[in-house]
Amino acid sequence: MQMHYNKEEEMSDLYRSKTMNQVSENDIGKEMKLAGWVENIRDHGGVSFVDLRDMYGVVQVVFRDTQLLKGIRKEQCISVAGVIMQRDEETYNPKIATGTVELEAHEVNILGKVYRDLPFEVPTSKEIREDVRLKYRYLDLRNQKVKDNILFRSNVITYLRQKMNDMGFVEIQTPILCASSPEGARDYIVPSRVHKGKFYALPQAPQQFKQLLMASGFDKYFQIAPCFRDEDARADRSPGEFYQLDFEMSFATQEDVFAVGEEVLTSTFEKFAPEGYEVTKAPFPIISYKQAMLEFGSDKPDLRNPLRIIDVTEFFQRCTFKPFHGKTVRALKVHANLSKGFHEKLLKFAQSIGMKGLGYLEVNEDMSYKGPIDKFIPDDMKAELAQQAGLVSGDVIFFIADTEEAASKYAGQIRNELGARLDLIEKNAYRFCYVNDFPMYELDEETKQIGFTHNPFSMPQGGLEALNTKNPLDILAYQYDIVCNGIELSSGAVRNHDIDIMVKAFEIAGYDEETLKAKFGALYNAFQFGAPPHAGMAPGVDRMIMLLRNEENIREVIAFPMNSTAQDLMTGAPNEVSEKQLREAHIKVRD
Structure with missing residues (x-):
């Protein structure tokens, strides 16, 4: 019964x-x-x-x-x-x-019963050192605020599942034990007892399997996927493992994926955001990688910050200020009355991130300038600078000069610092955007070899013709990220499902066809049997919840997180194993 x-x-x-x-x-x-x-x-x-x-x-x-x-x-x-x-x-x-x-x-x-003295008072556990909290995580989780984060996480994941089901996606679990990939972050490897000298890897993402599902005729797939990467921890990245809302669609374009991402994230954030918060309405702004690096100094732009970076490189090549000659020059303007102490603190910050200095000009009421580099700008060029930068009286404009890569990075950091110090960051808002048109390839400065910038399975813009005729460093990929409040929530791409394009794309990155067959044999073979065009992405669940709960550290929204050095202080992982276990796995530990 x-x-x-x-x-x-x-x-x-x-x-x-x-x-x-x-x-x-x-x-x-x-x-x-x-x-x-x-x-x-x-x-x-x-x-x-x-x-x-x-x-x-x-x-x-x-x-x-x-x-x-x-x-x-x-x-x-x-x-x-x-x-x-x-x-x-x-x-x-x-x-x-x-x-x-x-x-x-x-x-x-x-x-x-309680047999020992408590290591801390449960109601105030969030005030305790993190290493103690993690060692006694089962006590820490009794704290109502900590517990609420985990219950909130459960509610969000339940909602995501229902939302994807309502949109016609089918939930399918992909393997945890898989083959190691030569691309991406470091793998966690698992020795095989049965096959001596061979190893499984824990999946960095279900990348190949979800593409194989598309080749199998499943139109729309998703899962709340566990992913494993041997990476160092950050405030927004947990070492070891994390979860993402992984989804893939057949017969889909980049725009189709954008529409799904907007629908899922907008509805989720509107439902679970704290009261009074605004959420970007669809369609999200689309910013190219090139534009993001120029205007925001980052491929993770925080749109809550109103400041935009200006390129004044060409102007300063014609100017008499020789320290800027031959360099990329970026500028940031703010409308504020800044004290001498403010300038000193900002200069100290600039030096702390590796800059040699930070030039600036203040705009007087009569549109004349005051500042360290005023005397190096010819009078007949000062109006041109004002016009190019949109300066008005009361503005202060800062200059960052270096190589193009360094100037972008430093300008982005100065932008963030100015936004925070001047309290310019929009409050109570989740501001989304897409960043797309990433370079397909990049040059390794050490080896001088060309390699994949992002996802090796992405479709190059221009297809085979671009791969055959263009400088690899000029080729863009159909790759895209979703960014929210300066945090990358998701990466994705239109996939390369054509064997000829795949072989050429990997050849440029230094992999011959035999290596492609050996490392990615399943995809290589499956794509010879009528694979459909497909595309997808994978928003990070942990980061979504961290943002929604206004937590600064991602470990606050994970039930049993590792610490910043990838240790589980509660269970003692990673730990040593017995000689018998090592022999069974055909492993010998080197000194």
């Missing part, structure tokens, strides 16, 4: 009659059992109070017979039987949902 659980029905009262959030004034006078953890104990001289917490909330328990509290400690797991009573009005607690009632305790059973 099939049984269905009705969540409205009362649960077995072996441990509890209700969860904390179900207790209300309607229960006054009823006998009841509640179970949870002892968050706080307060002695009021003959009467004691316990704040009893479960996953759903807190109920105050009053102990008129204080003998019942014998042996009770903070964070013990207990079950309390008693009667729900109305609190005295002057003792109402508006901070909790059950603040008008309390449980008068008649009986207590200890379900889980």
